[in-house]
Amino acid sequence: MTALLGRNESCPCGSGRKYKRCCLNKDVVSERAGRKVGISQKQYSELYTRIQQFAKQDKYQEEYEKAKEMFYIVEDEVTNSKFERFFDTYFIQDHIMENKKVMTVEFYEHNRDNLTTKDVEILRNLFESYVGMYEVKEVQDDKILLKDCLTEKEVYTEDVNLLKDFKVGSSMIARIVTVEETSILIDVTISISEAVKDVICSDIKHLFKQYEDLYKDMKTFLIHHTHILYKYMQQLLDPSIAEYLKQQKEAKMNQASDEVAMTEEVIENECNVCSVLRKNVEKEHIDACIAFWNEYKEANGEVKGSENGWAAAVEYHIKKAAGENFTQAQISKKYEISPSTLGKRYKDLKVS
Known part of the structure; x- marks a missing residue:
């Protein structure tokens, strides 16, 4: 925009002021942040592609199938193809294999002699990444402050173009990875209502309480159970999955009711x-x-x-x-x- 629009032309925001006296500085800052994010995304994508190729080895095929069973809700290839990108990230970064390692760790251990310092730094940040729920707390020209609704931690992201439609108070499900000191959002970022956010938060906090003695904090729990948020994402993106789960729940309730009725009948007779x-x-x-x-x-x-x-x-x-x-x-x-x-x-x- 800044390359084509003259400094003395009317600002496209509609204020009636000249561009140089209105949004020019904001756009310059925003574009600078965009270039910074673009460089980080390129570095992440190049490393991610290498890990993907590594994970396609035949020896990991069985783990790949196990990951699919854990990740997907329905057994329908057409439906599941919509979430293939999510699954690839889950398989590479979250699925705990038989040897108790995730694929990123496996990749690091097999390729450590061929990795750059930047590669190692990105991998370490990937080890700590997870799918979380965030609320926008502050919007600036070059960065946005997000608060993790489950860990209460705050993080700035320079991914302002991706989040341009989000306002203070907006909530989302997202995955953040730090690359070259720049926090970028990977996979698909989903906007959610406050009501949905509250329901998911309540569900996950309830689950965490059941296993609190096994994990030192909520972040550790989320790192080990990223598939939970990915399953919520599948439901939010495809209403047919939500309907399927609703039917499954009703069927289980009916079955339980039938079992109670049968028990009561046996006792009565x-x-x-x-x-x-x-x-x-x-x-x-x-x-x-x-x-x-x-x-x-x-x-x-x-x-x-x-x-x-x-x-x-x-x-x-x-x-x-x-x-x-x-x-x-x-x-x-x-x-x-x-x-x-x-x-x-x-x-x-x-x-x-």
């Missing part, structure tokens, strides 16, 4: 002795008591007498077999029967 046992026997013994009674009933047909008497005898038998220390009087009191009734029913069980 059980004999009265089983019902008495369920009300009185401790959790660790209930299954054994029910199973023993069902076998006894099947072998002996219809049984007569108080349900409490039979239930007491079954519990006595199971606990005695388990080696627990108790008396017939204790069991009798629990079922509100006499010790003699318990003794008689226990004898019946033993005879069978």
Whole structure:
């Protein structure tokens, strides 16, 4: 723009002022930042291409397939082709292989003698990179201040042209890598609403809390679980994936509901002795008591007498077999029967 527009011409921003007295300085600063970012992106792309070629070796094919299983949500090649660029980055920078290394580390160890100082610096920054959620805190002509919504850390990026449509308060999912002291955004940067940001933040913080003892901080957790944010990106970019996950969730809920209903039906159709046992026997013994009674009933047909008497005898038998220390009087009191009734029913069980 500055090469074609005269200093004394009207500024294209519409202010009515001359270009030299309005946006000229801002555009110069912005273009300088753009050139700086362009140089860094070129250095990153050249190294990334070399790592890509290294990762295509046959010996890494099995790891490649494992990474696909972890990364993609649906098993549809057409849908997944939309996220191939994301996946390539994930496979190269995030997928932990069988040897506990990621591909960037593998590449470094095999090629360290042929790497420049700049290459090594970029690789080290790649080791520390992850997909995160950021909020714009400040916009300047040559840089933008972003706050990581999960780690609370702030970082300046000179990638002002990429983020030209973002305002203070805007949120995004992005991946930042520092190259030559310039922070650039790689892969696709996705704008998200505050509501979406809050939901994802809440989900990830909940996950981190479950595994907090394994990771020293949130950044370490994100480095090891970058696939989580990549999966959110897939849902946001393709509504069909979000719909698929919604259907999966509903199916699981329906299945769980059916299982509960079946359990309730089984309990409802059980004999009265089983019902008495369920009300009185401790959790660790209930299954054994029910199973023993069902076998006894099947072998002996219809049984007569108080349900409490039979239930007491079954519990006595199971606990005695388990080696627990108790008396017939204790069991009798629990079922509100006499010790003699318990003794008689226990004898019946033993005879069978």
